[in-house]
Each structure stands twice: as structure tokens, then as C-alpha cells.
Amino acid sequence: MLDVVDVCVSFDGRIVLDHVSMSVGAHEVVALLGPSGCGKSTLLRVIAGLQQVESGTVRWEGADITTMPAHRRNFGFVFQDEQLFPHRDVAANIGFGLRMTGVDRRDAAARVDELLAMVGLPGFGGRDVTTLSGGEAKRVALARALAPRPRLMLLDEPLTGLDAALHDRLADDLRAVLEQAGVPAILVTHDPAEATRIASRTLHLNP
Secondary structure, three states: OEEEEEEEEEEOOEEEEEEEEEEEOOOOEEEEEOOOOOOHHHHHHHHHOOOOOOEEEEEEOOEEOOOOOHHHOOEEEEOOOOOOOOOOEHHHHHHHHHHHOOOOHHHHHHHHHHHHHHOOOOOOOOOEHHHOOHHHHHHHHHHHHHOOOOOEEEEEOOOOOOOHHHHHHHHHHHHHHHHHHOOOEEEEEOOHHHHHHHOOEEEEOOO
């Protein structure tokens, strides 16, 4: 489905990605594993359309999308710091992408309820996001990214900052949610155990 071929990116003369290639198949969860500064997040941003490449191509089902704007790719993105809207409640955060694409209000509300149940937060729609725990906020961020039914999920260290027990529980839940949603995904992590726990395949990115 996704093919990244010989992608190169540098910042201020420093090479960050040097002819990097990878692929992701249907329903596959691929972990990008490597130390900080090796270019994992940069590669994720290239795939998302948030970072231009100097050379190389990004293809989806054979079509070149290297220069396609991010909003046209229909890829979901979960950021490390969640980036929830503090002035909107949980339901409004999750439904944001649905409203932006013109989904009927009733259908959007049903989709939000479906996702809240999927991520283990039924009944949380009216909650103020500033009252959420760290784990709850990460679940809401995942639900928001899944809401528009993306064709690929991109997760940039989505479980950072959690204590060990909560981290492991959410890692198992994340894998289950991705399987239930039936969407391929790329997970950026520096933790080999996390990669093994969530992903079906791991790629190592060296600095």
C-alpha cells in the first residue's frame, strides 16, 4: 500500500534521512525503531506530507503522492503531545475531522460514540479535555485520528510519559484498536519492547 523509496532530507546541511526506503502492507503495523535524532519523526512527517523531501518518492497504492498536500492524503496522525483542543470537550475533539469533511451531525455523533467505546472511554463525550488523565488524553487523541476513517495511521511515540503499568496496558489496547479498525499503521518508538508489543514488523533506523 505505502512505499517510500530513496527519500533524502537534510536540515542546515546535516543529513537526517539518507536514501531511506520502506513499505507498509494492508492491515500491517510497522514500528520505526531507533535512537533519538535518527530521523524517525522526520520520516513520519514526510509520509504525512508535513515535510518536503530533497529527493525520493512516497507512493500510495502505486500512485506518487510525494507532493500531495497533507490534507488530501487522508492519513491519521497521533502526535507525541496529543495536541488536543483545550477549548473543546472530548466529543468535539474527536469529531473535529468529521465536521471539517462535512459529515452529517447525527452520523458524526454516532461515529464519536463508536470510537469512545473502541478506545475504552464510553460516556466521556462531554468531559473537558483539561480534566483528562495522561492515558485518557492519549486515547482521545487516537480516537480523533481514527474518526475520519484514515487509510493509514501515523503514531509518533504516542505512549511517551506514561508509567510502566499504564504504558503496557495502553500498548496492548493500542494494538487491539488498530486491529479492530483494520487500518495499517506506522509507529515511531525508541523502545524495542514497545515495538514488539504493538507492531507486526519492526524496521531499524540508524543515525
